Amino acid sequence: MLKIDNLHAEVGGTEILKGLSLEIAAGEIHAIMGPNGAGKSTLAYVLGGRDGYEVTGGSATYDGIDLLELAPHERAAAGLFLGFQYPVEIPGVSNVQFLRSALNAQRKVRGEEPLSGAEFLKLAREQASALKMDAEMLKRAVNVGFSGGEKKRNEMVQMGIIDPKLAILDETDSGLDIDALRTVGEGINTIMRQPDKAVLLITHYQRLLDVVKPDFVHVLAGGRIVKTGGANLALQLESEGYEAIAEAA
Amino acid sequence: MTETRALPTRRDEAWRYADLDALAPVWPNIAGQREEIAVAAGEAVSRQIILESGDPNVAVKTLAVTIGKNARFALHCLAIAADYGRISVEATLEEGAHFELGGAILGTGDQTLEIVTDIRHAEPGGTSNQIVRSVLGGKATGSYLGKVGVARDAQKTDASQSVKAMLLDRTATANAKPELEIFADDVKCAHGATVGELDKAALFYMASRGIPPVEARRLMLQAFIADAFVSLDDDSVREEIEAKALAELEAIT
Numbered sequence: 001m002l003k004i005d006n007l008h009a010e011v012g013g014t015e016i017l018k019g020l021s022l023e024i025a026a027g028e029i030h031a032i033m034g035p036n037g038a039g040k041s042t043l044a045y046v047l048g049g050r051d052g053y054e055v056t057g058g059s060a061t062y063d064g065i066d067l068l069e070l071a072p073h074e075r076a077a078a079g080l081f082l083g084f085q086y087p088v089e090i091p092g093v094s095n096v097q098f099l100r101s102a103l104n105a106q107r108k109v110r111g112e113e114p115l116s117g118a119e120f121l122k123l124a125r126e127q128a129s130a131l132k133m134d135a136e137m138l139k140r141a142v143n144v145g146f147s148g149g150e151k152k153r154n155e156m157v158q159m160g161i162i163d164p165k166l167a168i169l170d171e172t173d174s175g176l177d178i179d180a181l182r183t184v185g186e187g188i189n190t191i192m193r194q195p196d197k198a199v200l201l202i203t204h205y206q207r208l209l210d211v212v213k214p215d216f217v218h219v220l221a222g223g224r225i226v227k228t229g230g231a232n233l234a235l236q237l238e239s240e241g242y243e244a245i246a247e248a249a
Numbered sequence: 250m251t252e253t254r255a256l257p258t259r260r261d262e263a264w265r266y267a268d269l270d271a272l273a274p275v276w277p278n279i280a281g282q283r284e285e286i287a288v289a290a291g292e293a294v295s296r297q298i299i300l301e302s303g304d305p306n307v308a309v310k311t312l313a314v315t316i317g318k319n320a321r322f323a324l325h326c327l328a329i330a331a332d333y334g335r336i337s338v339e340a341t342l343e344e345g346a347h348f349e350l351g352g353a354i355l356g357t358g359d360q361t362l363e364i365v366t367d368i369r370h371a372e373p374g375g376t377s378n379q380i381v382r383s384v385l386g387g388k389a390t391g392s393y394l395g396k397v398g399v400a401r402d403a404q405k406t407d408a409s410q411s412v413k414a415m416l417l418d419r420t421a422t423a424n425a426k427p428e429l430e431i432f433a434d435d436v437k438c439a440h441g442a443t444v445g446e447l448d449k450a451a452l453f454y455m456a457s458r459g460i461p462p463v464e465a466r467r468l469m470l471q472a473f474i475a476d477a478f479v480s481l482d483d484d485s486v487r488e489e490i491e492a493k494a495l496a497e498l499e500a501i502t
Contacts, residue, residue, distance in 0.1 A: 032404035049457075072453060072456035076459035082457045084454065090455070090468075091474025097468065098468070162458065189394055
């Protein structure tokens with residue numbers, strides 16, 4: 001589904017990704033772990049198409065199309081979802097307004113009819129309830145006044161409503177308490193653990209991977225994948241640390 | 250009333266940012282023209298002003314309002330469309346009176362648009378609240394000059410001014426000039442002003458959810474100017490002025 005080949009990328013003239021290759025097939029959940037500054041968030045932003053993240057070499061194809069050629073909103077319409085490490089606040093724009101605009105814009109690109117206000121509200125309430133988010137929060141401005149945990153929960157509610165094919169989740173587990181971590185993890189399983197979908201989880205910690213069992217774990221260090229293994233690799237990282245693993249590789 | 254008044258100069262504080270070249274040809278026709286409104290004690294009057302384009306494309310609207318004891322006057326306005334447009338209000342508040350202003354200045358190209366207020370709290374216990382939101386592109390200039398005067402007797406006055414401008418291009422200009430003249434010693438006069446640009450992080454966040462750039466900008470700008478109209482109680486009137494503002498936003502962005 002996603003094929004990244006020898007990807008190089010710069011931020012502000014500094015090369016961060018230095019030949020990263022990774023392939024994710026439908027039905028798989030991959031986790032990327034790695035020390036601070038390894039390029040994990042840069043990878044997420046490059047795949048999402050953020051301004052200022054310049055690809056200088058290599059390729060990223062998604063379902064056979066050149067992902068890097070698409071504008072950010074076109075990537076979303078093609079089925080890519082980016083879960084933010086720091087979800088952004090948008091004063092004055094309600095969650096409902098934001099998500100309905102997003103969903104209907106995507107549906108339009110795919111040649112589907114827009115959802116009516118009532119249809120959308122029903123869907124939004126179902127997803128909020130599945131993630132134990134108070135439906136009242138749907139009426140509030142996007143992420144404004146939300147706690148760190150509420151913002152992350154809201155990311156998953158958005159993912160449930162948008163129903164993407166490929167989710168790239170950047171430290172969705174950070175800032176969550178133990179109960180919220182479980183709810184969010186189960187949300188990821190319910191929404192994304194499907195034969196035709198895939199997930200790339202970027203995380204620092206083993207905790208989330210206890211709930212969302214990865215098929216593959218990659219260690220990202222110095223801008224490239226230095227080691228790949230199964231779910232056990234995460235346990236090994238937890239006990240031995242990144243340094244030992246990265247050096248041994 | 251036919252006496253000719255001299256064209257204002259930039260030395261006149263209230264005309265500091267005005268486009269006097271544009272004003273000059275129409276000045277003989279409009280000098281001294283102002284609409285007088287008297288709100289009787291205990292009454293409430295709500296008024297909307299939407300500037301329109303014309304030929305020559307200059308629109309100047311001046312109100313002189315007296316607001317009686319415990320009365321209320323609300324003005325909601327759009328400074329739009331004209332090459333040079335000006336909405337100016339002088340209001341005198343009697344005891345316990347309230348003045349409300351919600352204004353949006355939306356301009357692009359070489360437009361010069363301004364909202365100028367002179368609010369005189371003459372008696373105790375009056376309140377005034379002014380909210381102005383500007384969205385400016387191209388080489389447009391949008392200005393708010395807001396004077397609040399509090400007379401010696403006007404204790405317990407509570408006046409507030411909130412002015413925010415969003416610049417769509419670095420070539421646009423926003424001026425915000427709150428001016429306070431306070432002779433009473435037990436009053437509250439708050440004022441705040443910001444000038445900024447659309448939040449790029451928010452635009453990317455919206456794009457990452459599939460919202461095309463044009464729609465993302467529209468949603469954010471619509472939310473930004475909505476502050477100016479929240480105080481409009483009549484839903485249908487509010488929707489009408491917001492629709493007009495939205496159409497203007499689409500035209501200038």
